[in-house]
Amino acid sequence: RKEVEQDPGPFNVPEGATVAFNCTYSNSASQSFFWYRQDCRKEPKLLMSVYSSGNEDGRFTAQLNRASQYISLLIRDSKLSDSATYLCVVNTDSSASKIIFGSGTRLSIRP
Amino acid sequence: EAQVTQNPRYLITVTGKKLTVTCSQNMNHEYMSWYRQDPGLGLRQIYYSMNVEVTDKGDVPEGYKVSRKEKRNFPLILESPSPNQTSLYFCASSDRSPNQPQHFGDGTRLSIL
Numbered sequence: 381r382k383e384v385e386q387d388p389g390p391f392n393v394p395e396g397a398t399v400a401f402n403c404t405y406s407n408s409a410s411q412s413f414f415w416y417r418q419d420c421r422k423e424p425k426l427l428m429s430v431y432s433s434g435n436e437d438g439r440f441t442a443q444l445n446r447a448s449q450y451i452s453l454l455i456r457d458s459k460l461s462d463s464a465t466y467l468c469v470v471n472t473d474s475s476a477s478k479i480i481f482g483s484g485t486r487l488s489i490r491p
Numbered sequence: 492e493a494q495v496t497q498n499p500r501y502l503i504t505v506t507g508k509k510l511t512v513t514c515s516q517n518m519n520h521e522y523m524s525w526y527r528q529d530p531g532l533g534l535r536q537i538y539y540s541m542n543v544e545v546t547d548k549g550d551v552p553e554g555y556k557v558s559r560k561e562k563r564n565f566p567l568i569l570e571s572p573s574p575n576q577t578s579l580y581f582c583a584s585s586d587r588s589p590n591q592p593q594h595f596g597d598g599t600r601l602s603i604l
Contacts, residue, residue: 388531412590414592421579421598422597422598423581423595423597423598424581424595425595426592471590478549479539479593480536481533481534481535482533483531483532483533484533
């Protein structure tokens with residue numbers, strides 16, 4: 381089993397739709413969680429950190445479920461500019477030194 | 492402007508010819524890391540450094556070397572490149588530890604013929 385797993389997609393949704401992705405992780409001792417966004421052939425950029433209590437940033441909501449070992453990202457009122465690959469990132473080591481990236485979920489928003 | 496700078500951005504070279512990809516950050520970050528990204532595999536960590544003179548292997552360190560003589564610089568060295576090292580490489584840095592968000596360089600696209 382991969383340490384961090386994401387559905388690769390692609391998710392193809394109409395503009396204005398709500399879309400959600402999950403990301404599962406295998407190490408229950410994982411300490412920190414992030415969602416990054418990556419546009420084609422560009423560097424990953426932080427979208428948001430994921431906190432235990434869940435957090436929201438505008439149209440984006442991130443949740444952490446430690447019991448089931450997954451994090452989620454919800455995008456409301458999706459825009460064309462949301463089209464990208466979304467990377468789940470987990471610190472899998474209790475010493476906080478090892479970072480694992482998921483393979484990413486491709487999202488395509490159509491007009 | 493806060494940034495991570497990688498050079499070169501693109502390089503085509505031949506098997507066995509030593510090369511170095513430089514990485515420099517101007518944010519006084521302690522943690523720096525190198526990743527490679529291949530289709531279907533996502534980003535995989537090659538090496539990371541928690542601070543000056545402290546480096547550790549990531550998931551795919553074979554065929555690579557790094558050094559961290561100064562806080563701002565973290566070069567990636569391929570002593571004898573091979574075609575399976577053809578990839579897109581990213582350098583990243585974060586303040587204190589990877590528990591903090593990472594800032595990425597623009598990437599280096601490396602082709603080994």
